[in-house]
Amino acid sequence: MEGKRVVLTGVGGVTALGKGHAEYWPKLLAGTNAVSDVKSFDPAPYRATRGGEIHDYTYEHRVWAPLPPPEGRATQFAVEATAFALEDAQLGPTNFDSGRAGVVLGTTSGEPFEIERFNDLYKENRHEEVATNFVNGYPSHLIAASVARSFGLSGMAPVMTPNACAAGNYAIAYAFDNIQLGRAKVMVAGGSDSFSRITYTGFSRLGAIADDLCRPFAKDRKGMIPAEGAGIVILEELEHAINRNAPIYAELVGYGVSCDAYHMTGGHPDGKGAASAIKMALQMAHIKPDGIHYISAHGTGTPSNDKNETTALKRVFGDHAYNIPVSSSKSMLGHTMGAASALEAGISALVIRDGKIPPTINLQEKDPECDLDYVSEGARSGTYDVVLSNSHAFGGANGSIILRRYREAM
Amino acid sequence: MNKKRTVITGYGFLNALGHEPTAFYEQLFENKAPAIPGHFDTSDFQCRNAFAINDFNGQDYLGDVNLRPLNRIARFSVIAAQEALKHAGWTQEMLLDHDVGLVLGTLYCSLGTITQFDRKALKLGPKYASPLDFANTVINAAAGQTALWHKLRGPNTTIASGAGSGLHAIGYASDLIAQGRTTAMLAGGAEELAYESFLSFEREGLLAQKPDDGIPFSGNSSGFFLGEGAAYVVLEERESALERGATILGEIHGHATGYDLTMGSDKASFYEAQLATLEKAAEVSDRFATDIDCVMASANGGPDDTAEERALAFFLQDSNAAVAAPKAQFGEVLGASGPLSVITALLSLKHQQMPGIPGYVDGSEGLSLTRLSQQAQNVQGDTALINGHSFDGAICSLIMSMETSL
Numbered sequence: 001m002e003g004k005r006v007v008l009t010g011v012g013g014v015t016a017l018g019k020g021h022a023e024y025w026p027k028l029l030a031g032t033n034a035v036s037d038v039k040s041f042d043p044a045p046y047r048a049t050r051g052g053e054i055h056d057y058t059y060e061h062r063v064w065a066p067l068p069p070p071e072g073r074a075t076q077f078a079v080e081a082t083a084f085a086l087e088d089a090q091l092g093p094t095n096f097d098s099g100r101a102g103v104v105l106g107t108t109s110g111e112p113f114e115i116e117r118f119n120d121l122y123k124e125n126r127h128e129e130v131a132t133n134f135v136n137g138y139p140s141h142l143i144a145a146s147v148a149r150s151f152g153l154s155g156m157a158p159v160m161t162p163n164a165c166a167a168g169n170y171a172i173a174y175a176f177d178n179i180q181l182g183r184a185k186v187m188v189a190g191g192s193d194s195f196s197r198i199t200y201t202g203f204s205r206l207g208a209i210a211d212d213l214c215r216p217f218a219k220d221r222k223g224m225i226p227a228e229g230a231g232i233v234i235l236e237e238l239e240h241a242i243n244r245n246a247p248i249y250a251e252l253v254g255y256g257v258s259c260d261a262y263h264m265t266g267g268h269p270d271g272k273g274a275a276s277a278i279k280m281a282l283q284m285a286h287i288k289p290d291g292i293h294y295i296s297a298h299g300t301g302t303p304s305n306d307k308n309e310t311t312a313l314k315r316v317f318g319d320h321a322y323n324i325p326v327s328s329s330k331s332m333l334g335h336t337m338g339a340a341s342a343l344e345a346g347i348s349a350l351v352i353r354d355g356k357i358p359p360t361i362n363l364q365e366k367d368p369e370c371d372l373d374y375v376s377e378g379a380r381s382g383t384y385d386v387v388l389s390n391s392h393a394f395g396g397a398n399g400s401i402i403l404r405r406y407r408e409a410m
Numbered sequence: 411m412n413k414k415r416t417v418i419t420g421y422g423f424l425n426a427l428g429h430e431p432t433a434f435y436e437q438l439f440e441n442k443a444p445a446i447p448g449h450f451d452t453s454d455f456q457c458r459n460a461f462a463i464n465d466f467n468g469q470d471y472l473g474d475v476n477l478r479p480l481n482r483i484a485r486f487s488v489i490a491a492q493e494a495l496k497h498a499g500w501t502q503e504m505l506l507d508h509d510v511g512l513v514l515g516t517l518y519c520s521l522g523t524i525t526q527f528d529r530k531a532l533k534l535g536p537k538y539a540s541p542l543d544f545a546n547t548v549i550n551a552a553a554g555q556t557a558l559w560h561k562l563r564g565p566n567t568t569i570a571s572g573a574g575s576g577l578h579a580i581g582y583a584s585d586l587i588a589q590g591r592t593t594a595m596l597a598g599g600a601e602e603l604a605y606e607s608f609l610s611f612e613r614e615g616l617l618a619q620k621p622d623d624g625i626p627f628s629g630n631s632s633g634f635f636l637g638e639g640a641a642y643v644v645l646e647e648r649e650s651a652l653e654r655g656a657t658i659l660g661e662i663h664g665h666a667t668g669y670d671l672t673m674g675s676d677k678a679s680f681y682e683a684q685l686a687t688l689e690k691a692a693e694v695s696d697r698f699a700t701d702i703d704c705v706m707a708s709a710n711g712g713p714d715d716t717a718e719e720r721a722l723a724f725f726l727q728d729s730n731a732a733v734a735a736p737k738a739q740f741g742e743v744l745g746a747s748g749p750l751s752v753i754t755a756l757l758s759l760k761h762q763q764m765p766g767i768p769g770y771v772d773g774s775e776g777l778s779l780t781r782l783s784q785q786a787q788n789v790q791g792d793t794a795l796i797n798g799h800s801f802d803g804a805i806c807s808l809i810m811s812m813e814t815s816l
Contacts, residue, residue, distance in 0.1 A: 003589065045536050108548055112524070118606065119529045134610035139517055140549055141570045145802060149671050154683070157578065157667035157804035160570040162549035170567050177585055198528045201536045202544030258509065259557045259566035264479070264545035273563065276509070394545065395554020397566050
């Protein structure tokens with residue numbers, strides 16, 4: 001079934017390398033490391049002490065509705081990233097029908113600080129002070145609701161696709177389907193997560209956190225770096241975008257989703273589930289494997305992920321896998337969890353627009369089992385019309401999207 | 411755009427009324443009272459009861475297997491999925507050959523597990539936090555565990571849009587099938603009762619303050635009773651289901667979601683958003699209000715019932731549809747409420763009788779429904795409307811029918 005065509009018209013983000021792509025995109029191309037010492041809690045009891053925190057974050061309340069600033073950190077990231085994305089798409093409070101627009105966001109943890117605050121007070125038997133926060137502050141759907149209310153987007157119920165580290169791509173897939181079905185003209189799609197003691201504890205107990213830097217695909221990689229941020233893209237029905245002369249970064253031509261059903265916290269070593277998602281995306285996009293010009297990798301820097309992901313890419317692309325440049329922006333930003341694939345969707349759109357691929361930093365020597373072209377020498381220039389962006393998550397969830405330079409003919 | 415037809419080929423559930431369809435249906439008419447939850451203390455609360463699954467032992471349903479990796483909500487989900495797959499005739503061998511997907515709606519997922527995980531690390535140090543428990547702290551944990559248990563390799567996503575998440579999940583899954591993304595999905599929701607969410611609902615003043623309260627659509631009801639459990643329907647593309655010889659129980663015609671930007675605080679605005687969503691659901695389903703034969707309302711005895719009552723009254727003004735509010739029978743199960751209501755609708759259409767609302771008294775101010783009753787009501791016809799709304803403004807309405815050739 002072929003539905004309406006969907007284009008990407010705006011990119012917004014809040015990251016440890018800055019707010020809005022005008023600020024963080026040049027830093028990504030320059031190979032800037034955003035990983036630093038953890039400051040939001042005392043990391044002393046942990047084996048590793050590094051993170052991709054946004055230090056000294058100050059929320060700027062640039063919304064369209066007369067509402068007070070949101071309180072939750074992940075919500076603030078999401079709302080502010082949406083403001084950047086809407087502005088980038090040249091959408092304002094009066095130039096489109098916000099009653100035909102919706103919001104879908106991914107997350108791993110929602111607002112985990114509400115749990116941490118509750119537990120901190122519980123120790124002192126003062127938890128009644130925040131007793132109502134599990135109704136009013138914690139539920140993840142309130143992040144999407146806050147974005148919808150901040151910009152008056154009432155076309156459908158705001159919804160979260162909280163599919164952990166692949167959540168952003170699942171949100172983008174949800175938005176794609178709803179535009180194709182004619183349920184919305186414009187969708188705010190993305191993901192948001194805040195740095196969390198709970199998440200850090202968990203990854204630390206899995207032995208998955210690197211103690212210095214994130215080195216995707218490197219022989220000496222030690223793990224991932226938990227991080228925070230939000231990524232938002234504006235997806236729009238093509239005709240709607242054309243009618244308002246919107247800037248079009250790219251067309252979203254397909255997505256693929258699958259589940260490994262193998263392990264809760266690790267991907268299948270045969271890469272079959274990840275490959276299945278990529279194949280579904282290629283099929284939906286009517287693109288052959290040799291039609292992909294760049295791959296934005298999940299590339300977390302854990303020994304298992306990078307090896308499994310490389311295996312999956314070879315499974316789909318065969319020998320052609322060696323010809324496709326692959327890079328991981330997590331080498332610079334760390335792993336922003338539910339925001340990661342949403343940020344990477346925006347980065348993929350910028351790759352198409354500017355013809356520049358951000359590098360995989362900290363990669364001196366490749367793992368022999370990770371032997372593809374990981375763009376480790378620095379940003380690379382070229383023409384990249386078709387980009388695949390992959391994500392994998394706890395629960396075995398895989399999500400891939402394909403963006404293609406917009407052209408009038410399909 | 412030619413959309414594929416989405417049919418229901420099975421269902422499964424576990425809640426305070428059990429996991430067996432006949433017993434569940436009979437209990438919908440017996441008005442079981444909520445009880446004191448057995449797994450946390452509610453003695454400090456004005457509302458002490460809930461539709462809890464007390465004396466729960468996962469091995470009673472799943473056999474003598476290691477259930478340590480599964481927390482409470484994941485066990486509910488795995489059991490409900492097992493019942494649904496069995497009901498639809500999907501064997502383990504078939505699941506290995508076909509990528510069946512899963513969409514799970516939930517509001518809180520593993521809130522209890524996350525809180526305990528952090529509390530333990532806080533008290534004893536991070537090295538005492540269990541990696542096994544960490545796997546259950548992500549919001550998609552129940553969906554992941556269910557896929558892992560049953561080898562569901564198709565699209566797997568969790569949907570969180572508030573108390574209507576489970577109905578929203580069914581609507582989304584039917585969209586995926588209608589668009590040809592996949593041919594078979596488990597769709598539903600799950601929720602566990604946890605001390606933290608119970609505390610929050612109580613302190614927010616949303617829970618029933620009297621043991622015999624929690625009466626949907628009654629103006630003097632002080633609030634609702636929470637419940638827990640999981641429920642799934644098996645959705646399949648019609649031709650694919652027929653090809654494998656599946657029994658078709660019903661068909662999803664369409665759904666719509668909506669949002670009230672006042673988050674339900676302005677009842678007039680909430681009413682308008684609900685009415686618009688009902689009309690949209692009818693439009694995408696290619697049905698008129700007069701085609702609706704019965705309604706499973708979202709009402710739970712809480713403060714938002716008035717807006718739904720008004721919206722349904724207006725929408726159904728030319729219809730003879732009877733209206734039930736099954737949360738009177740199984741409580742507000744949040745993410746699992748919608749799927750349980752869909753199953754209640756299927757059973758009610760099949761038996762041509764649906765449960766009443768015990769203790770209901772007309773609490774409306776001028777625009778009341780005429781098809782609400784304390785008593786069981788007859789259902790004539792094959793089409794049902796299901797509502798799944800959230801107390802914070804998210805709305806979902808779905809239209810389905812029973813397979814009449816059965």
